[in-house]
Each structure stands twice: as structure tokens, then as C-alpha cells.
Amino acid sequence: MAAREDILNSVRANRAANMDLPSMEQVWQTFDEPLTHFRQMLTGIGASSELLPDSAAADAWLEGRSDYTQSASTLSLVEGVGKSTLQLDQLDTPHELSGLDWAVLPAEFGVAENGAIWVTDHQVCHRAVYFLCEHLVLVLPTSQLLHNMHQAYQRIAGWGSDDRPAFGTFVAGPSKTADIEQSLVIGAQGPRSLDVLLIES
């Protein structure tokens, strides 16, 4: 542990000039119509959204898509929406998810300012499913919409201090890259599409 002590001693000896922490209680951006803004942001980041009255309508929407109904492997962890050809908790390794066409998963909340959606592996035993599926569908009740990222962190305050905090990520659109000449390509290593099913509530 000599390295640890050396580094901490050096950091102690070189402390920068004192500065207080700023307040996080500020007037942050809000929207008159957060749902409208949220959906605009989703479009802007390459995702699609559907506003639906209930989960039966969400299920019907999926069943109406031939690319969904014709795919060989699908998984749903949202009751009443979509179907499953495999059981997530029966898999020995997350690698078996490779080749999964569609995953329909629950979202905790959305953020209007940037279209980000918070998901965790709290009840999703293999978090790889968010990233390994070809097409991702997130189901989000409209009541779970926040204005900005500050509200988002208020909402999950304390989560990171739990004894065993889950993995959590803000998903904002399908995976994408512009690494070849700045040409935007949707579908990098992760999912090729993101559909957000907004259930009115």
C-alpha cells in the first residue's frame, strides 16, 4: 500500500486553494409541455415514441408491427406488453442473449430536457439485455416524466448509498456512432432502434 500512502501524501501536500461547494438549489430549466418536449428530444436522438392509453394498447401496437411478430426471439419484462421466447432468469450466462431480436423492458422515469430514460438492473438479472438486443422497447408511464437532470438525481437520491445499489443507466436513443467522417450511423455495437411506449397515466 506504499503507492496509496505516497499518492495521498502528495495530494495532501498539493491541495488547491479552498473553494466552497456551490448550491444545487437553483432555478433550472423546466418546460410548459414536458411530454411534448420529451418526444421531440427522442426524435432528435434517433428514437421513436408512441403515446398509448394503456398497456393493452401498447401490446396491440407491438403486435401490429410485422418486424416484431415475425422475429424469432423476443423478451418482455413488462406485464401484458409483448411476449417472451426465453426466460431471462433461466439463462446461465448473459452471453446467451446474443441474437435476441427484441427486448421490451420497463423504464423508471424519463427526462424531458434531453430524452434520457433511467433504467436499472434491479429486476433485470442480466443487464446485458439493454445493450445486446437488436431492438429495444422501453415502456414508460407519462406520470414518470421529469423536467431536467437535477430532478432526476433528486429522484434517485440515496440510491447510490444503498448497501447494494443496482446498475443504472440513462438510455438516450439507440446506439450510434459518427466515427467515420462524422457521418451519423444508428446502430453501433448496441441496439439498432429504441421505441418508447408512453402509457398515459
Next chain:
Amino acid sequence: MSHATAAAEFIADAERTKWHDETIFFVRKKRDLAAASVPEWELLRETASQIKRHTLSRLDEYLEQFEANAIRHGIKVHWARNGKEHNEIVLGLLKERDVNLLVKSKSMLTEECGLNPFLEAAGIEVVDTDLGERIVQMRHEHPSHIVLPAIHIKKQEVGQLFHDQLGTEAGASDPDYLTEAARNHLRDKLISAGAGLTGVNFGIAETGGIVVCTNEGNADLGTALPPLHIASMGLEKLIPRLDHLGVFLRLLARSATGQPITAYSSHFHTPREGQEMHIVLVDNGRSGMMGQSEFNRALNCIRCGACLNTCPVYRRSGGHSYHATVAGPIGSVINPARDPEKFESLPFACSLCGSCTEVCPVKIPLHHQLLAMRHELGKRHLLPMAKTVPMKVAGAVLRRPWLYRTMGKLGRVSLRWLPRFLIYNPLNVWGRQRDLPEAPKESFRQAYKKRAPQARSDQEKSN
């Protein structure tokens, strides 16, 4: 090699230079639009700056807090004084578990430490999984930009590279097609890897967790599949609290590419079931830089790349001209701060226009630091003769009015009458890319004396 010498090679291809300049400035314009969409943008920048400066004022406490919380959540924490120690820790972890294939997601720190060649020499296959980083890795190059690693490469070159190494069709250069080929190649690697290594965008002292931001999903795939996750983290990535991320995640992607947020902002706080998670905290000169009061705010950098995208010198000289892991204005501060002898030319690759300071999301006074670094290099006698000798001569001349007048006359006459090859001689470094102005026929003093006596006396009275 000095920046100017390396840049001369880059700009020899005028068409590519123009493309590079315009493409990167387009990213800068997207950043402007994104920043303008947030009414409290300046408040965010100020808040971010204060959080980072506060953190550096008690970094030792936050490091200890971070370590304790990470350990509590089952993460193993390692400390590395330098790049060599970091590399040895990573190699040790891989060897103990017989890992032959390591997948990496974007990490400028491992570039800084030279991890890839070190592991490869030890027989471990290392695959960078960010598309841009994979392209430069396949070309045996380094990233030329901290956010857009392959921005110096044209799609035809990527097409040829992929044809040679991944078997894509000859002559194919469509970005969709090439990205699809890379996706298949990289997914194979991600699925067969024995370990995944990520960088760290933010470490949270309060929770002991880390946040990694990507667009491609490669960091998430690289950590959600293999049984070992190693995260390499520079000391300065720490922030005190979870809710501070609200500020930084609002700034990062908007400043970097003009996106409202990256596609994935992943919060890692504990290993998956059956997985091990290790964080390697790396100093490598950072703690020493904290004590340099003129330059330590450069440690607040969140690596968005906005200063590179706006820099007129970076855009027209390319990242490789800097011969450093981090190029552009921020690189021209942190590299000479750590190794002034090696990077003495970088603070001069700058017109002091100040645009970098304007766009920096954490308000690092970059152009002031670049100027201060020039003073520092002067004090350490690290300036080249082309800069010191003319200054000494000018000082001697300006101290002696008679000499100044004589030299002025000599200059006016010789500039008019000497042949071009004598004026633009090899010693005239300034004139290599520029023409001197046309010499006036008389000096200011002579012109002033010729003015009408009345005007002169009015002028003197009003003084």
C-alpha cells in the same frame, strides 16, 4: 519534433486540411446550438467549475471517501503512482485469471499509460471497442482527438483498412456499411472477451461509484458480459456527490458533440453477480500538478473536446501534430506542465484568441494558462533560439534611441532595395509563411516633424 514541424506535414495536403477544419468547426457549431438551448448555461458552467475546484481543494478526503464506499460495495481499489504501476496492476489482474482477450472502451488514460503495447508484449490481445479507437488501433496509430479519435482519417482509408483486415468489399466506403462490418467484428470480440476495461468519466466520492458515458454501447457490452471489469481512473475524475452529476451530464455531451446527452450514461456501483470489479486510481503527475497554482485548474477538465473543436490551430494542424495523448489547447497546458522539456513548443501552437476559454464547460482559463506557460518555459530556459535571440536583440535596440533610429533607417532602406532572397533568408523564421509589410519611405518621427507648425503647437497645448 516541434508542433510547427509536425503541422507542416499535415497541411501539405491542403484539401484534407480544409476538410478537417470545416468538419470540426461543424461540431463546434452544433455545440453552440446545444449550449444556447439551455437558458442557465452560464450558471451550469460556473457551478461545474466551483464543484471541480472545491474537489481539488480537499481531494485527499474525497479519495479516501470514494475508496471506502467502493470497497463497501464490493469493488477492489488499487492505487498507481504512474503509468507503469497502472499497467502492471492491470496485467496482474488479467494473468491471475488467465485472460487472453481484453476489450476496452474509450480511455484516454490507458493511452497516456501506454497500456496496449504493454499488454500485447505480454501476449494479451487488446481490442479497443469504440469504433474510432478501433480504426486507429488497426492502423497502429493513436487517437488524434479525445472525443473523435479517427477524425483525421477519410472513409476511403477506413474502407481499405476494413477490406484488408475485416474482409469488407474492395472499394466500399459507405459509413453505414463499414459501421455494420465493425459492429459484427466488435460484437464477436465483446462476446468472447475474458475481461472488460473502461475509462471513467466521473467518480462519485459519496457513493464510491463511477459513471461512464458512451454513444456506441461498447462500454456497457464490455462490462455486462465478461467476469472481470477493470476501470482506470485518473485522480481528478472525482466529484463529491451524486447530484453533482446533474450539472456535469448536462454540460458534457452538449459541449462535446452538441448532443443533449450521450446515448448511455452508465452508473457502476457494484460488480454483477459472479463478476469482479476493480478500480485503478492513477496519479501519474496529477497530484504534482495540483500544487501548480497557475495551472492546476487544467485538472478540472472533463475531456469534452470543445476547446479542440474551436481552436483555429488545432483544426488546421490535426491532433497528431501535438505528439501527445491529449492535443489541442488543454493538451498544450497539461503536457508541458508535466514534461516541459518534451512539450515546449505546444503553448506556442496558439494565437491567444481565447475561444477555448469561452467554450470550456468548466471554465478553465485556457488561454491565460497558455500565456503563463510561455513565461514558465522562458524562466526555465526552454525556449528555442529563434524566440530568445530576436527578443534579446530587440531589447538591446529598444534601450538605445540612437540605435533604434539607425536600425529603423537601415530597415526601411534595405527592405526596399535588398533582393528578396536576402530578406527571406533562412534566419527569417517569421517570413517563411508571411510577407513583410511594405517599408514606408520615412519614419514616424520624420513624418511628425513635417507637419504644419500650427498643428504641432495645438497638439502640444492640448497635451
